[in-house]
Amino acid sequence: MNVAPFTPFLTRCIEAAREIIALLDSGDSALYIKHTQGAGGDVSIGADLECQRIFAKHLLPLAHIDSEESGFIPSPHSTDDIIILDPLDGSDNFLSHIPYYGASVALCNRDRICKEAVVIHFCTQRLIARSGGRIFALSLGDFHRDSISLDSHTFTCANTPKCGIFEKAYSNPHIASLFFESGLKFRSLGASALSIALAHKVSFMLFAGSIREYDSKAGLFLCEGLHINHSRDFLLISKDKQIFDTIMQLLTQGKD
Incomplete structure (x- = not known):
């Protein structure tokens, strides 16, 4: 032990x-x-x-x-x-x-x-x-x-999650629509740091927009080793490479 x-x-x-x-x-x-x-x-x-x-x-x-x-x-x-x-x-x-x-x-x-x-x-x-x-x-x-x-x-998740977390979904309806059309279920919970920390357990965690260091510093350290794309426009985290790649394509599509 x-x-x-x-x-x-x-x-x-x-x-x-x-x-x-x-x-x-x-x-x-x-x-x-x-x-x-x-x-x-x-x-x-x-x-x-x-x-x-x-x-x-x-x-x-x-x-x-x-x-x-x-x-x-x-x-x-x-x-x-x-x-x-x-x-x-x-x-x-x-x-x-x-x-x-x-x-x-x-x-x-x-x-x-x-x-x-x-x-x-x-x-x-x-x-x-x-x-x-x-x-x-x-x-x-x-x-x-x-x-x-x-x-x-040890922080693990044995089950396959059904939903991800999409923070700021209310101000990004075009992305929410793309997720709906692609069958990606999500919840918008309203506390970014808590949601980042849950990325190990949920299907994905997406924050749309520029996220502050106060909200993300600890969570990103907890998520090291997962698939992460952190840019000026969004923060995407997922343990599932296929879901991560799918969402990256949708985010690119959402810009067009």
Whole structure:
């Protein structure tokens, strides 16, 4: 059995996630108040800022933070590492009481090359992580402070998925029509980082448009080894080469 200790990064992400889940479940009205535009371009709500505050409290001892809400937050300690953070992925889902929102956390070196990554689903209280060369999925309740059995939690999918995920489908009806005509089923779930992290399990994951580093850094690290095309116009990920090639042809056709 492959038992590995938690890294400080994983441990602190778990501690932050538990605190955030309790806060979001509280229903505090301040979480729903709109604030100013964040570094990522969207208007922050109270929940975004509170999630950032909690992550910063736990993670700044390890590294600087580049957050979608506030941009660069320096660590008080001597470090070259930087954490690229989306503290609340799927804010609109949270505002709408749709249970699909979480966080994207990527620990990078000074050149922004990812070393460890975690994508946390706050609603299911599960996370997908890559650390020490392994990708694994766990419930927050599965964690023990000292060690974890990675062999029993390897992130795999035994079944053939019926659907993919198409984020931003609402603003790309021509592509959605091509998918329908080709028999490609999809869902549009509204939290890009969570959806990227699920690319191992679904038929495909497509984000139409230019995706921000805050949303994609951790997920792309988790998806290394899958078929990926990341351009200015879209991000496509699939474990199935035939489906990947089919969608690439449709995307090319959609431009004509």
